[in-house]
Amino acid sequence: MTDFTVRRARTSDVPKILALVEPLVARRILLGKERVDLYGAVQEFRIAESADGEVIGAGALHVLWEDLGEVRTLAVADAWLGHGVGHALLATLEAEARELGLSRLFCLTFEVPFFTRHGFEDMGHETVDPDVYAELVRSHDEGVAEFLDLARVKQNTLGNTRMLKLI
Numbered sequence: 001m002t003d004f005t006v007r008r009a010r011t012s013d014v015p016k017i018l019a020l021v022e023p024l025v026a027r028r029i030l031l032g033k034e035r036v037d038l039y040g041a042v043q044e045f046r047i048a049e050s051a052d053g054e055v056i057g058a059g060a061l062h063v064l065w066e067d068l069g070e071v072r073t074l075a076v077a078d079a080w081l082g083h084g085v086g087h088a089l090l091a092t093l094e095a096e097a098r099e100l101g102l103s104r105l106f107c108l109t110f111e112v113p114f115f116t117r118h119g120f121e122d123m124g125h126e127t128v129d130p131d132v133y134a135e136l137v138r139s140h141d142e143g144v145a146e147f148l149d150l151a152r153v154k155q156n157t158l159g160n161t162r163m164l165k166l167i
Contacts, residue, residue, distance in 0.1 A: 002083055004056060006092045009045035014038045016055035017045065021075050029110055030075060041072075046092050048076070048085045056080045059089040061096055062143055064106065065128075065136060069097045070143045071107040090118055094167055105165045108146045112161050120163035125149070 009017065017038055024030040038045075041060060048057030059074035071093055076085045097105055106123070109115055128136065128148075136144050149162065 003051040004048050004080075004083075004085060004088070006046055006048050006057075006088050009042050009047045009058065011039060011042055013045070013047050013055060013058075014042060017047075017058045017073075017075075020055060020058055020077060021073060023078075024075055030073060033073060044072070046089055046096075048080075048089055050080075057085040057089050059086075059093055061093040061100075062141075063100060063102065064139075064141070064144050064147060065132065067101070067103045068147070069100070069102045069105050070147065071105055072143060074107070074109075074111075086114060087118070094165075098167055103167060105167055106143075106147050107163050108143075108160045109163060110160055112163070115163050115165075118165070120165040123162045123164040 014035060018033075018035060021030055021033065025032040041062070044060040044062050046059055046061075047055055050056050054077075057074075057076040057080065060072040062070045062072050064070050071090065074086060074089060074093075076089075094105065105120070107115055107120060112122070133148065136148060137150070139145070146162070
């Protein structure tokens with residue numbers, strides 16, 4: 001069970017991403033995503049696909065600021081946990097972040113041990129420069145609000161850990 005590849009997502013993968021993510025949403029491991037939002041962000045997603053064409057993992061990289069990106073919706077099928085799928089997806093997203101010129105990656109997660117093993121640290125109450133904060137706070141993006149730990153997204157962040165990695 002180690003034969004898989006990581007590739008760019010296609011629009012035809014969106015229903016498969018939803019099917020992969022829905023059980024994790026039901027278990028409150030991931031926040032739910034609307035189908036329309038997944039189609040709008042399909043270019044941010046990478047897919048892990050087994051040799052027989054099954055989508056066994058997915059993850060997205062979303063740019064938040066000139067040097068900051070967010071790892072979003074990183075999910076692996078239960079049967080493939082512990083087989084390097086999450087690691088391969090995260091490594092791909094990190095490489096793409098570096099190609100984009102990003103130097104920091106953020107994630108909001110319950111999976112603290114996984115992200116810690118990959119160099120992420122609890123960011124605690126870290127803030128950004130006040131000028132950058134003033135610009136970021138105007139964003140309508142939920143990920144930006146979660147990064148800034150704004151009150152309007154507290155229902156999303158309860159129990160999650162805000163983590164950061166320098167890349």
